[in-house]
Amino acid sequence: MTDTRMEEALGLAAQLLLAARDVVVTTGAGMSKESGIATFRDAQTGLWARYNPEELATRRGFEKDPALVWTWYAERRALIERAEPHEGYRALAAMEARFDSFVVLTQNIDGLHAAAGSSDVIELHGNIRRAKCFDSNHPASGAWTTSVDTPPRCECGSYLRPDVVWFGEMLDPAHLDRAAEAIDGCDVMLVVGTSGLVYPAAGFPEAAKHAGKMVIEINPEPTPLSTMADVSVRSGARDALSELAQLVARLRS
Numbered sequence: 001m002t003d004t005r006m007e008e009a010l011g012l013a014a015q016l017l018l019a020a021r022d023v024v025v026t027t028g029a030g031m032s033k034e035s036g037i038a039t040f041r042d043a044q045t046g047l048w049a050r051y052n053p054e055e056l057a058t059r060r061g062f063e064k065d066p067a068l069v070w071t072w073y074a075e076r077r078a079l080i081e082r083a084e085p086h087e088g089y090r091a092l093a094a095m096e097a098r099f100d101s102f103v104v105l106t107q108n109i110d111g112l113h114a115a116a117g118s119s120d121v122i123e124l125h126g127n128i129r130r131a132k133c134f135d136s137n138h139p140a141s142g143a144w145t146t147s148v149d150t151p152p153r154c155e156c157g158s159y160l161r162p163d164v165v166w167f168g169e170m171l172d173p174a175h176l177d178r179a180a181e182a183i184d185g186c187d188v189m190l191v192v193g194t195s196g197l198v199y200p201a202a203g204f205p206e207a208a209k210h211a212g213k214m215v216i217e218i219n220p221e222p223t224p225l226s227t228m229a230d231v232s233v234r235s236g237a238r239d240a241l242s243e244l245a246q247l248v249a250r251l252r253s
């Protein structure tokens with residue numbers, strides 16, 4: 001996208017936000033890329049290139065080789081713990097006070113929205129900083145560490161696993177209800193850094209469109225959502241969100 005087209009798209013996006021009272025933001029792995037966290041597809045490099053996500057992010061994968069899965073997540077967790085939210089995250093957090101509601105529905109498991117100060121965040125796919133019981137799903141109690149090459153044991157004797165949603169697992173129904181309610185009540189949905197392939201989150205923009213909401217997409221690449229979006233900003237999340245927040249602040253004052 002040329003600079004003029006990008007400016008135009010950002011201008012339109014800012015106008016939609018200025019007219020809105022309730023906003024939903026949905027984010028995917030692309031949101032965290034400029035904080036140094038690889039997207040799922042980009043992460044399958046080096047040592048991990050010969051594994052596919054189904055071997056690493058499923059119950060079956062864990063049952064087959066708990067140490068392999070634990071080590072993969074331990075590496076991801078170490079990377080995430082070193083990461084800082086970029087300006088785009090902070091721009092979202094700063095913007096929320098301008099609206100009656102500003103709900104972030106994220107597929108990311110890195111906790112960066114909350115770290116940046118966003119106050120209403122639903123982590124649909126869990127959070128890699130937490131662990132839970134593999135057999136019974138209860139939260140891990142007491143201290144546990146990733147710096148071992150087999151998963152630590154839960155107090156009940158089962159293994160601990162990362163508290164994230166794996167392929168083939170259900171999302172927390174309370175989170176889905178909250179997401180549906182937020183989408184129903186919003187005027188604008190901002191969709192940032194998601195390929196739109198992983199359901200049910202991939203269905204949120206479509207649900208918003210069907211309900212007559214305005215949809216803004218921020219993604220450097222076209223996605224299945226692009227033809228449906230009211231505005232597509234072809235840019236990385238950091239610059240697009242920083243500029244959008246500045247534009248909204250300037251136009252509103």
Ligand code: NAD
Pocket residue numbers: 027028029030031032033034037038039040041042107108109110125192193194195196197198218219220221223235236237238
């Ligand atoms: P994805 O990997 O399928 O797609 C990433 C999208 O981000 C792509 O459309 C890409 O064009 C876009 N993108 C790349 N750079 C960008 C940038 N700088 N700014 C904005 N967008 C950019 O990711 P997904 O749609 O989130 O689905 C993959 C699944 O993997 C999700 O369920 C998520 O839970 C999980 N995941 C999470 C993290 C994390 O927590 N940071 C990282 C990897 C994967």
